[in-house]
Amino acid sequence: MKLVSVENLSVRYGGNTILQRVDLDIEKGEIVTIVGPNGSGKTSLLKAIIGAVEPAKGCVTLKPGLKIGYVPQRLNFNPTLPITVERFMRLTAKADTRSCIAALETAGVPKVLKEQMSGLSGGQFQRVLLAGALLGRPEILLLDEATQGLDQPGSAAFYRQIEAVRRETGCAIMMISHDLHVVMSASDRVICLNGHVCCAGTPAVVASAPEYKALFGDGTDGALALYRHDHDHNHDHNHDHNLKTHETAE
Amino acid sequence: MLDDFMMRAALAGIGVALAAAPLGCFVVWRRMAYFGDATAHAAILGIALSLAMEISIFAGALSVSLLMAWTVTQLSARGYAIDTLLGVLAHSTLAVGLVVVSFLSGIRIDLMAYLFGDILAVSHADLAIIWGGAALVIALISWRWSPLLITTLNEELAHASGLNPNREKLILTLSLGITVAVAIKVVGVLLIAAMLIIPTAAARNLARTPEAMAVMGAVIGIISAVAGLKAAYVFDTPAGPSIVCVASTFFAIFTTIGSVWRKPS
Numbered sequence: 001m002k003l004v005s006v007e008n009l010s011v012r013y014g015g016n017t018i019l020q021r022v023d024l025d026i027e028k029g030e031i032v033t034i035v036g037p038n039g040s041g042k043t044s045l046l047k048a049i050i051g052a053v054e055p056a057k058g059c060v061t062l063k064p065g066l067k068i069g070y071v072p073q074r075l076n077f078n079p080t081l082p083i084t085v086e087r088f089m090r091l092t093a094k095a096d097t098r099s100c101i102a103a104l105e106t107a108g109v110p111k112v113l114k115e116q117m118s119g120l121s122g123g124q125f126q127r128v129l130l131a132g133a134l135l136g137r138p139e140i141l142l143l144d145e146a147t148q149g150l151d152q153p154g155s156a157a158f159y160r161q162i163e164a165v166r167r168e169t170g171c172a173i174m175m176i177s178h179d180l181h182v183v184m185s186a187s188d189r190v191i192c193l194n195g196h197v198c199c200a201g202t203p204a205v206v207a208s209a210p211e212y213k214a215l216f217g218d219g220t221d222g223a224l225a226l227y228r229h230d231h232d233h234n235h236d237h238n239h240d241h242n243l244k245t246h247e248t249a250e
Numbered sequence: 251m252l253d254d255f256m257m258r259a260a261l262a263g264i265g266v267a268l269a270a271a272p273l274g275c276f277v278v279w280r281r282m283a284y285f286g287d288a289t290a291h292a293a294i295l296g297i298a299l300s301l302a303m304e305i306s307i308f309a310g311a312l313s314v315s316l317l318m319a320w321t322v323t324q325l326s327a328r329g330y331a332i333d334t335l336l337g338v339l340a341h342s343t344l345a346v347g348l349v350v351v352s353f354l355s356g357i358r359i360d361l362m363a364y365l366f367g368d369i370l371a372v373s374h375a376d377l378a379i380i381w382g383g384a385a386l387v388i389a390l391i392s393w394r395w396s397p398l399l400i401t402t403l404n405e406e407l408a409h410a411s412g413l414n415p416n417r418e419k420l421i422l423t424l425s426l427g428i429t430v431a432v433a434i435k436v437v438g439v440l441l442i443a444a445m446l447i448i449p450t451a452a453a454r455n456l457a458r459t460p461e462a463m464a465v466m467g468a469v470i471g472i473i474s475a476v477a478g479l480k481a482a483y484v485f486d487t488p489a490g491p492s493i494v495c496v497a498s499t500f501f502a503i504f505t506t507i508g509s510v511w512r513k514p515s
Contacts, residue, residue, distance in 0.1 A: 013340065019343050045408075047406060047409070050410040051409055052405070052406055052409040068410050069410075070406060070407055070409075070410030072404040072406055073403050074404075075403045075407075076280075076402065076403060076404055076405075077403065078279065078281065080278045080279055080451070080454050081279045081402070081403075082454060082457045082458050082462070083399075083459060083460055083461060084458065084459060087459055087460070088403075090390055091396055091400050091403075092400060092407065092411045113278075116458065118470060142410070143353055146408065174512065232310045
């Protein structure tokens with residue numbers, strides 16, 4: 001059963017074409033990851049799915065009555081806004097305290113219900129956003145670079161949580177990520193985007209595709225190695241992209 | 251009771267404080283302080299035009315404030331640098347307004363009354379407008395409270411929850427225009443933003459929920475209005491600025507308490 005069906009989608013901002021001729025289906029219960037360089041239209045695709053941007057061409061069809069859980073990249077959160085975790089969660093979903101606690105448990109942060117949002121660590125914060133999205137019992141979760149600001153072990157732990165959520169609730173997951181190395185291990189399907197769909201398939205297929213290598217360079221061998229290994233540790237390759245910052249941090 | 255000018259002044263101040271608190275929360279949360287300032291400064295142009303055209307000052311101020319708020323919202327959505335834009339628009343409208351006033355040779359105008367308010371001269375009709383406007387603003391914001399909060403936190407989250415963030419922002423724009431128009435008489439165009447920001451910013455130090463911040467902001471605003479009026483009466487100081495001085499004192503005290511409070515944890 002298709003939850004989301006994107007057909008021949010084009011998106012324009014001003015005079016610029018951000019996305020063109022994108023076709024994409026998301027089935028019940030699968031984990032789909034969108035990867036692509038900056039400006040490749042990943043976020044625009046997500047925005048088109050939730051109806052935040054109008055397609056210039058093509059269409060987005062959602063299963064009637066589809067319940068979407070959206071995990072934003074970050075909140076436009078500033079310390080002048082006092083709000084507890086519970087109040088935040090109940091903003092977007094009608095729920096009682098018990099369901100809030102249950103959702104927090106599923107998201108891996110069972111004890112923060114009465115905390116102020118501004119007092120949470122980066123990892124806790126993202127998990128609370130996840131819990132907030134889970135509270136509405138979604139059939140599909142959409143995550144927009146949900147691990148920005150987390151270090152690599154933190155991201156890996158977050159994505160394992162996502163896999164656990166899928167196991168427990170059976171909801172489909174579509175996520176956007178920069179963390180190629182970490183995210184791909186959890187995915188059923190990877191879609192590599194650069195204004196259009198460059199290549200798509202299982203993580204192994206995409207990682208060895210020439211289009212993917214052209215976009216992300218030769219470091220992809222390392223990505224695949226990492227994908228096959230436990231993602232909590234790191235290898236000493238010579239990557240030509242963002243893994244470097246992590247290696248120096250160690 | 252309403253025949254006493256001090257009583258009318260106090261009621262006018264309380265009305266403005268009540269409307270300013272919930273709106274002020276969003277001004278603070280959405281970092282719209284200069285936006286409020288610019289909208290208020292634009293009101294002087296509205297006053298000048300309504301004097302020239304001999305229409306109601308409230309209507310003139312309201313329409314120019316709304317036009318200003320709407321223009322800024324539209325332009326900022328198109329990616330103009332917002333602080334430059336606000337600086338240009340706020341000061342241009344203020345300057346044009348002052349120039350227009352100077353052309354109105356037939357009428358003698360007390361410009362100070364519009365710049366700094368003239369709360370002691372509040373009439374019965376003014377009071378009706380202030381309380382009517384305040385009630386409308388409070389009704390609008392309470393009605394859309396949760397959607398406004400979600401939109402403030404993240405616009406995509408609002409979309410995903412089936413809301414239209416632009417419609418919610420329109421509510422804020424509308425409320426801001428109304429608040430500016432009703433607050434001119436009380437604190438004047440130069441200090442309206444102070445009534446929006448200072449009481450709620452003071453309340454931030456005590457509040458743990460968004461609603462508490464709005465309620466405490468209203469209480470601080472009301473106390474400031476009443477105490478400021480009293481002080482203006484006793485010390486023979488201008489009323490509007492005195493109200494803002496009391497609110498600033500609250501801010502200083504609560505911020506100090508707040509920072510000492512939080513240090514051990």
